[in-house]
Amino acid sequence: xxxxxxxxxxxxxxxxxxxxxxxxxxxxxxxxxxxxxxxxxxxxxxxxxxxxxxxxxxxxxxxxxxxxxxxxxxxxxxxxxxxxxxxxxxxxxxxxxxxxxxxxxxxxxxxxxxxxxxxxxxxxxxxxxxxxxxxxxxxxxxxxxxxxxxxxxxxxxxxxxxxxxxxxxxxxxxxxxxxxxxxxxxxxxxxxxxxxxxxxxxxxxxxxxxxxxxxxxxxxxxxxxxxxxxxxxxxxxxxxxxxxxxxxxxxxxxxxxxxxxxxxxxxxxxxxxxxxxxxxxxxxxxxxxxxxxxxxxxxxxxxxxxxxxxxxxxxxxxxxx
Ligand code: FAD
Ligand code: NAP
Numbered sequence: 609x610x611x612x613x614x615x616x617x618x619x620x621x622x623x624x625x626x627x628x629x630x631x632x633x634x635x636x637x638x639x640x641x642x643x644x645x646x647x648x649x650x651x652x653x654x655x656x657x658x659x660x661x662x663x664x665x666x667x668x669x670x671x672x673x674x675x676x677x678x679x680x681x682x683x684x685x686x687x688x689x690x691x692x693x694x695x696x697x698x699x700x701x702x703x704x705x706x707x708x709x710x711x712x713x714x715x716x717x718x719x720x721x722x723x724x725x726x727x728x729x730x731x732x733x734x735x736x737x738x739x740x741x742x743x744x745x746x747x748x749x750x751x752x753x754x755x756x757x758x759x760x761x762x763x764x765x766x767x768x769x770x771x772x773x774x775x776x777x778x779x780x781x782x783x784x785x786x787x788x789x790x791x792x793x794x795x796x797x798x799x800x801x802x803x804x805x806x807x808x809x810x811x812x813x814x815x816x817x818x819x820x821x822x823x824x825x826x827x828x829x830x831x832x833x834x835x836x837x838x839x840x841x842x843x844x845x846x847x848x849x850x851x852x853x854x855x856x857x858x859x860x861x862x863x864x865x866x867x868x869x870x871x872x873x874x875x876x877x878x879x880x881x882x883x884x885x886x887x888x889x890x891x892x893x894x895x896x897x898x899x900x901x902x903x904x905x906x907x908x909x910x911x912x913x914x915x916x917x918x919x920x921x922x923x924x925x926x927x928x929x
Contacts, residue, residue, distance in 0.1 A: 611710035613689065615641040617913055618705065618712055620693060621720035621855075623650020624899045625889025627674065628906030629718045629913075630681035636914045641687045641714075643707065648690065649674035650722050651890070652899055656738065659750060661899055673899070696858050698882045715920070716884045716913045719863075719871060720906060721855035723890035723897065727848055728760070732816040736846075740825025741816055745769035745847045746898065749776050752845035758783055758828055760813055761849035767791040767799050769849045774804045781841060783808045783830060808841070810834050816846060854891050863887075870894050878909040884920070886912050 617633050619626045622644040633640040647653060652670035659667050682688060691707035702713040725743035727733055733741050742748040745759065749772060757777045759770045762784035768791075770782045782799070787809045789796050799805055808830060815829035817840070827842045854870045856863075864872040864881035871880055871887040878886040888909035889902035 612713060613641060613710060614702065614713040615639065615687075616715045616917055617641070617718065618643060618703070618714035618716075619718040619720060620705070621645055621650065621722055621889070621891070622648050622674075622678065622688070623720060623722050623889060623902060624652065624674065624677060625722070625891075625902035625906035625909070626650070626718070626720035627677035627681050628903040629720060629888060629910040630686040630906075631677070631684060632907050632910030633718075633913060634681060634685040636910065638910075638914060638917065639685055639687070640718075640910075641689055641712065642681065643689050643691050643693060643705070643712065645721070646692050647722075649678065651724070655744075655747060657751070658747070658899065660747070677903075693858060696862065698859075698862050698885050701884055703885065716917050717886070718878075718906075718909045718913055719859070719880070719885065719887045719891055720889045720902075720909070721858070721891045722902075723852045723854040723870075723894075725848065726851045726853060728813060728850065730813070730816065732818075733813075733848070736816040736818055736825050739818060739823055740844055741846050741848065743848050744897075745772050745849070748845070749773050749847075752776055754778075755844040756842060757781075757845035757847065758808075758841060758843045759847045759849055760784075761851070762786060762789040762791065763849070763851065764791045764795060765851065766849035767795040769847050770805050771795070771798055771802065773845075773847070774802060777845075778804045779806075780804055781806045781808055781843065783811050783813060783828070783841075785812050785833060786810065813846070814838060852890070852894065852897065854894070856891060866894075868894055878905060878912045884913075884916055886916075 617640040655670040695706040697704040705712040756779040758781040817827040819826035871892045886909040888905035
């Protein structure tokens with residue numbers, strides 16, 4: 609491949625984690641290159657109102673927030689590249705990344721490829737996204753104050769989201785496909801004890817039902833998997849919480865991943881199992897998964913990368929003398 613771009617630091621991903629890493633790295637004089645991927649700006653470009661990112665009294669828009677982050681990163685000296693990476697070699701430095709449009713060589717790499725919420729895959733669910741179907745109660749729960757809502761799933765995330773939603777709604781239904789939850793016991797105990805939460809066992813959602821003008825969610829058609837009976841549950845918000853998959857396919861067998869496929873980092877740092885490769889944001893965080901935490905670990909990754917480069921460059925200088 610003829611088109612090779614070399615940089616001291618490459619940041620893979622342009623969500624809040626990657627862009628924050630870029631701002632810090634550029635201000636440290638590392639002239640970073642951000643490879644944006646097929647979703648420039650990341651997950652926040654898929655939402656509208658963001659009300660929990662600090663610093664803004666008014667409601668802001670997700671796409672606007674990441675546009676501002678990108679503008680700030682470019683302003684301080686980041687080079688943005690539109691490409692999607694299909695192959696990485698982190699077995700030796702410089703690390704090599706191969707994309708649709710070119711090849712990239714880097715002395716240090718920050719991985720900020722994020723994670724995507726899993727969805728049920730129903731056409732009606734796709735249609736109701738942004739109209740009542742959400743995959744993030746922390747982000748969107750506030751919009752359903754005083755309304756009936758449902759959560760779909762039976763893991764920690766679903767139970768946490770159901771409990772969280774009781775801050776806004778007195779009528780939360782948890783819909784789970786089996787008759788027992790996989791969430792931790794302590795979370796289950798809190799869930800069962802909560803008067804505002806109803807459990808719908810052995811049930812799967814077969815249809816997201818819209819109505820009104822402008823169209824919004826009015827209910828879910830739910831099938832009992834034991835009896836086959838379908839009933840309508842009237843809700844205005846439905847939160848799909850059936851897991852996330854981190855974007856780590858590129859790194860399988862090359863970097864240490866945990867049992868859920870997230871990049872493993874040393875506690876208290878962003879260092880992965882390969883020196884010089886750092887990870888930040890949702891790709892290494894299965895618990896918090898917020899824009900502000902992604903930005904926070906993005907900052908950490910840039911500082912870790914800067915330290916790493918200073919050390920190896922100093923060693924190289926000493927060896928040359
Ligand atoms: P992402 O935002 O997922 O960005 C990943 C980046 O990596 C993308 O740019 C993508 O193109 C790139 N990438 C992936 N693979 C490759 C590849 N192979 N090559 C090149 N690039 C690649 N959080 C809040 O704090 N407040 C909210 O209100 C809020 N609302 C949300 C609403 C929705 C609908 C969703 C889905 C999430 C919401 N979140 C919210 C969560 C927040 O968006 C995420 O926590 C945050 O975006 C994670 O940032 P990240 O940079 O780690 O990853
Ligand atoms: P998870 O543990 O994989 O649970 C996903 C749940 O969704 C399961 O109950 C599963 O049902 C259900 N599900 C999956 N696909 C479905 C489908 N197509 N239709 C209907 N239901 C479906 O995912 P998670 O809850 O997001 O947790 C992911 C990881 O993060 C876990 O390791 C978890 O412990 C961790 N986590 C930890 C915390 C915390 O420590 N506080 C918080 C959140 C997440 P089945 O049970 O039938 O398989």
